[in-house]
Amino acid sequence: MKRTELDKLLSVLENPIRRQILAKLSKERHYPLQLSKELNVSQQAIMKHLKVLEDNELVMVVEEKSTVGGPPRKSYFSTKRYSIRIDMGPSMFSTDLQSFNEPEIEQEPKSYKEIKDKYETVCSEEELNKKFAELKKLVKEINMKLRDLEKQRTDLINLREGILKETHDTIRDLCMDYDERKILYSVIDHNLRTLEAISERLNLRERVVLDIVQQLAKQRILIELEEDEE
Numbered sequence: 001m002k003r004t005e006l007d008k009l010l011s012v013l014e015n016p017i018r019r020q021i022l023a024k025l026s027k028e029r030h031y032p033l034q035l036s037k038e039l040n041v042s043q044q045a046i047m048k049h050l051k052v053l054e055d056n057e058l059v060m061v062v063e064e065k066s067t068v069g070g071p072p073r074k075s076y077f078s079t080k081r082y083s084i085r086i087d088m089g090p091s092m093f094s095t096d097l098q099s100f101n102e103p104e105i106e107q108e109p110k111s112y113k114e115i116k117d118k119y120e121t122v123c124s125e126e127e128l129n130k131k132f133a134e135l136k137k138l139v140k141e142i143n144m145k146l147r148d149l150e151k152q153r154t155d156l157i158n159l160r161e162g163i164l165k166e167t168h169d170t171i172r173d174l175c176m177d178y179d180e181r182k183i184l185y186s187v188i189d190h191n192l193r194t195l196e197a198i199s200e201r202l203n204l205r206e207r208v209v210l211d212i213v214q215q216l217a218k219q220r221i222l223i224e225l226e227e228d229e230e
Contacts, residue, residue, distance in 0.1 A: 006097040018049050025078040091165035193226045
């Protein structure tokens, strides 16, 4: 089975020390010795973890002049922006990895634009104390909006899980054949709509998938398939 970007990222982030390193780098650049002292981990171990993060393009390194007149020191900083979601329940399991290294919003919602405009205004503030105070307000405002969105999402996820349970029970009552049920699960749970997508996910030949879909149609269990994209 092909190792996905999510698989690779989870493999890197499963180590708590690497997560702590990224948390530190999210605030500012750090030297390996700083990280060693902050995390109470040997510098040799820190370097090994930084190498893994660097190999997976999650951090980058630059050389900076020493402030005490010594040789240049390597400084590490975080580079990528990801959001990982795992939704799990008795009748639900789904994962999602979103990369937003180059944010693109086709139509900006009003609330987003208002905060963005405030942010752009604050960025031009020359008085640092005032700038810090305004930035702190913006962070608080965004955190509150994100909490509201998360609450709405949690409510919808709970409702979806209940509906999926009822749907899965109905599928089991409708179909005796396991491959038929697998195809229906993939269509409902993952919104797959092409022979290629269903075939790839279930590791079945497209001809086999088509035969099963046609058999389901004879039972008046219809699946609306779309043409595979070229």
